[in-house]
């Protein structure tokens with residue numbers, strides 16, 4: 583019997599970087615009545631609020647329902663839980679990178695992207711940045727955070743550019759791990775600080791075992807940022823988009839409700 587539904591965010595619950603669509607919001611609110619719902623992604627806490635939490639509240643999620651939502655931010659290296667008394671989100675734990683690690687990773691990614699001709703600074707919106715310190719990971723977003731969805735999809739649909747950058751980064755700073763995610767992103771982390779870390783802490787915090795979890799992700803192929811979850815033996819549904827996720831959730835809720 584599944585107790586936990588865990589979700590990758592970008593491309594699994596939404597169109598990359600966008601708030602979750604109405605249909606997903608409605609389905610997730612229903613899921614909160616039956617399951618612990620755990621989004622886990624490389625995004626920052628603020629993005630989780632904009633993309634998921636605000637949308638669920640708009641869709642009618644009550645504070646009691648929000649107690650069944652668990653935010654595993656920055657691949658689960660930070661965990662936030664709803665505090666019913668204070669009506670706000672508490673940070674339960676946080677495992678940040680050191681300043682030195684952040685500097686080393688940033689340098690390697692910039693050098694690799696520049697060497698390969700994939701450093702597209704001229705395409706950035708004002709005030710946007712290609713490399714972002716997300717505290718527990720450093721994230722490369724080829725066109726920045728604010729680029730349009732279409733441009734992002736078109737940039738590296740077969741992941742070849744990012745695979746080349748990752749290959750070079752592994753030579754420049756081999757002590758870190760690099761994962762391809764979203765549409766233009768590479769996440770750099772310290773070894774072991776990937777979704778395995780997040781899912782392991784999820785099991786500890788929620789006191790559940792692997793067979794009680796069902797995970798949804800779009801990057802479940804080797805090298806993708808959902809692959810570590812598959813490798814650790816958690817039952818996984820591979821989706822191409824939030825439409826696939828909605829389809830699967832309707833099936834699951836049809837059985838439960």
Ligand SMILES: [Mg+2]
Pocket residue numbers: 590591592593594763764799800801
């Ligand atoms: Mg994804």
